[in-house]
Amino acid sequence: MGGAPEHRYTCSRARCTAEARWAIxxxxxxxxxxxxxxxxxxxxxxxxxxxxxxxxxxxxxxxRSVSELEEQNEQ
Known part of the structure; x- marks a missing residue:
């Protein structure tokens, strides 16, 4: 309880711990x-x-979607 989020990317909005799906x-x-x-x-x-x-x-x-950004960074 109260540990790190269980996802790879977290929303940049202050105090939000939701999974980020978008990259601005x-x-x-x-x-x-x-x-x-x-x-x-x-x-x-x-x-x-x-x-x-x-x-x-x-x-x-x-x-962009986070997955699109990841693909671009892998190239």
């Missing part, structure tokens, strides 16, 4: 070069909230 890949163009990307992980419940937070700031972003 983004950058802040004011401080990041065009090739610099950051990734937030999101569960089903927080995907839209995290995406909307970044979109409201006009940050370029993409939403």
């Amino acid at each position: 890949v983004w950058r802040n163009p004011k401080i990041h070069a065009a090739d610099r990307r950051k990734t937030w992980l999101a569960c089903e419940a927080h995907r839209d909230e995290l995406r909307d937070f970044l979109a409201a700031r006009d940050f370029p972003l993409e939403v």
Whole structure:
């Protein structure tokens, strides 16, 4: 009880311990070069909230499934 989550990826939303199924890949163009990307992980419940937070700031972003991101990183 109270141990680590039983899944590989956890949602990036504060205090959320749900399994992340989505990757939100983004950058802040004011401080990041065009090739610099950051990734937030999101569960089903927080995907839209995290995406909307970044979109409201006009940050370029993409939403991908975690499995798609893993496949890309394996190449």
